[in-house]
Amino acid sequence: MLSKLASFIEAKPKSVIAFVILITLIFASFIPSLKMGTSTRDFMPDNEMVRASDRINEYFGENEEPVMIILSGKNVVSVNSIKAEYNIGKKLNEIEGVEGVVGVANFVSAICGMEYQKDLDECSDDEIKNAYNDLMNPVSVATSYDAQDSKYDFADITGFEMKAHRKSIEIIFHVKNLAIPKLSSVEWYVSFKNKVDPAKLNLSYIISCRTTAPQWELGGGMKNIEAIRNFKEEKAEAFIWIGEHGRYMNFPLNASIALDRNEIYMNISREELSKYGIAPSFGNASLPAKLYDMEAGSRVAMPFPLSINSGILYWIIKLMENSFIENLIMRFQQNFSFEMVEKLLEEKEVISLNDFNNAWRNMDDVNIEQQILIKQPVMDDLRNSALMFLSSENGGATLMIAQINGSMG
Known part of the structure; x- marks a missing residue:
């Protein structure tokens, strides 16, 4: 092989020299783009x-x-x-x-x-x-299982799971059967407190999945007829209740919800929960959340599918304030106040009886012994x-x- 290569170079020396010079020029053209340095970090x-x-x-x-x-x-x-x-x-x-x-x-x-x-x-x-x-x-999963002990299958919680992921919270309620009676308002919920509480507010939280029948809105006009006419089945929505000293307000949550024969699945982004003080982030600063005193349960609303337009309700409140009616209500509902209702009016155009925590009746509950840490990347x-x-x-x-x-x- 070497003898043949030597013979070729001897026979055509000019061609071989020209080829070597061409290759050299091609490689030399890459020299300006090379980055030279003495740092050892690149070699580690x-x-x-x-x-x-x-x-x-x-x-x-x-x-x-x-x-x-x-x-x-x-x-x-x-x-x-x-x-x-x-x-x-x-x-x-x-x-x-x-x-x-x-x-x-x-x-x-x-x-x-x-x-x-x-x-x-x-x-x-x-x-x-x-x-x-x-x-x-860190514990990022809580599970609990319960015997079949509720009178109604749709409210009988047989198991509960909650998992904290990097970007979302996953909640699963297992029930005996999801055959929900028509025109019923039902919530499956998990309640908890948060140990990470810099402001020392000692707030209580409830995250719930709710199915509701059409509400007849006082002051709603013809849209009530349209709602009943177009009603096919109860739709599921997510809510978060925030309570202090026994008084709760609820807010809608953006969540993915799936209802199966015997399972309610919820997936809520951590960014959504951070709006309500659960593992919040502010730029580079962030706090975890430590959920404790947890309980899962189910409850049904009082059977009054009624809601009131906020304009009409505001007029009624002003009429009832400082009257014997207010005193009468306070005697039976110690956690009630017209100030609470007025706060609700600031958030919603329509107020339903389902927006009041006392309007719900518990059907089943499951104690959860674990505490969940919703940790931050730091x-x-x-x-x-x-x-x-x-x-x-x-x-x-x-x-x-x-x-x-x-x-x-």
Whole structure:
């Protein structure tokens, strides 16, 4: 092969030289587009170890000297160990020349700040334990099952599921049978409170799927006839009830709903729920939500398919205010107030009896023991950072890193 190539070059030297020059010129034309650099970052692999090193540089800066401190024991992630580590970090921060200390306790303290609006050293043992579990092993699913114990199949909840996903919340009610009586108003709901409550409002929430028959609207005119004429079957809608001191207001929710023979499925975006203070985000700032005191149930509205045009209702309210009628209503409904009705009028053109929480009668309820964490993406970053500081030997050792400036001898 080489002898043939040599013979060809010897026979046609000019052609071979011209071909080599042409190839050289083609490769030389790419030289201006080449990017030259001396950074080693381009040669480093994209893995968790390299990302961990980048996070350390973000914490301390590349011009400072990090000092690693190893803490070991039987269980370095117990409540007492986490509190001891936090106190060690506070003592180290008091030393001149120490610019900062980072360890697992700092990440747990960050969760305490989100959920309880307190530093770790101000939290109880149970709060610290819950914060650590929410950091390392967050619960995003709640399930509960119940025996068939309701008189009516459509209201007999046999199971409940709630799942928190990255962008949505999934809710599933299992019932014995969805054969809903005609002209009935039914709600399947899950009620809860939110531990992440910076404003200390102590609000109660109810998310419900509602089916309603046509409502006869006082002041609605001919559209009432059209609604009855076009009625084929109850449509399902999603609502959220927000309550304080026993007084509730409901608002429509944008949700995907599917009704099966024995299942009610709801999918609600987290962006929609954030409008009502559940895991809200404001630009780069965000808060998780910790749902507790949960209960699933079903209920039916009082059998009065009646609604009132807001203009007529406003006139009636002004007529009844400060009269014996108001006092009479207050005697039987302690949570009633005309101010609440006026707030509803600001939100809706038509008020239905279904808009009042006291108009609903509970048919079945299922207790839910779990607490669900609706976490924000920053919590995944905190967890990955905390794992970097822990040994893999069943919590036998943990790492603390102190930032030391150059002035220390």
